[in-house]
Amino acid sequence: MFKEKNYVVIKNAISKDKADFLFRYFKLKREVAKTMFAKNWLSPYATEWGQWNCPQIPGTYVMYGDVAFDCLLEELRPLVSKHTGLDLVEQYSFARLYKKGDELKRHKDRYSCEVSTTLNLGGDPWPIFIEPDPTKGTKDSSGYKSEYTKGIQIDLEPGDMVAYNGVDLEHWREPFNGEICGQVFFHYNTSDHAQEHENKYDGRPHLGLPDNFVNKRLYKFPDGKVKELDKEQLKKIRHDDYQRQIKAIKE
Numbered sequence: 001m002f003k004e005k006n007y008v009v010i011k012n013a014i015s016k017d018k019a020d021f022l023f024r025y026f027k028l029k030r031e032v033a034k035t036m037f038a039k040n041w042l043s044p045y046a047t048e049w050g051q052w053n054c055p056q057i058p059g060t061y062v063m064y065g066d067v068a069f070d071c072l073l074e075e076l077r078p079l080v081s082k083h084t085g086l087d088l089v090e091q092y093s094f095a096r097l098y099k100k101g102d103e104l105k106r107h108k109d110r111y112s113c114e115v116s117t118t119l120n121l122g123g124d125p126w127p128i129f130i131e132p133d134p135t136k137g138t139k140d141s142s143g144y145k146s147e148y149t150k151g152i153q154i155d156l157e158p159g160d161m162v163a164y165n166g167v168d169l170e171h172w173r174e175p176f177n178g179e180i181c182g183q184v185f186f187h188y189n190t191s192d193h194a195q196e197h198e199n200k201y202d203g204r205p206h207l208g209l210p211d212n213f214v215n216k217r218l219y220k221f222p223d224g225k226v227k228e229l230d231k232e233q234l235k236k237i238r239h240d241d242y243q244r245q246i247k248a249i250k251e
């Protein structure tokens, strides 16, 4: 089914109890991070306790490569492989605690997200939309262009996940009317080429490490070519992340 439709819903990927535990864990982690940043316990450049400067939704708490979520990334790989029919390589986990008014704009993901998944940890219900036609939505040097198609609405209960081809399929969430919604994304590459193994763990030496441990990473450019970028080139792509972090902490 995944090979024809490019997405698949996996009900009860983890138990409701496990989802609830991880939701509470993640909310407490946000509180701990907030206190430590406020008391100057952490440097504003620290990323290992999460950040509020993600360019997609600035001001909303996100966590790249959390140790618990990266463990789950590894644990769920066989299940996601089974449902997609693809041999997969772990890339990274990314989690977000959405708040009222948040909106996930229509977009396509970067190369490390050939198979993206989002798993509902808990909070208020909030559907994700996926456009199944990969020709819709294009990215070039002037930015991302959408045709604003209707897409398919996918509703997930805590513990459910949807796996989709994040590089090819446009996906988004409409403005959120609830109070809080915890989602964790697990990203995988297919293991068709030797190159994908070099991109394992999103270019990090092993799981659980922050994004800035990356030395090299594969990127897919608008012309479809996949190129390896080094740390300096990646830094340029990361624009003013640190400035946003300092501003978010002060607000």
Ligand SMILES: [Fe+2]
Residues within 6 Å of the ligand: 107, 108, 109, 116, 166, 171
């Ligand atoms: Fe995405």
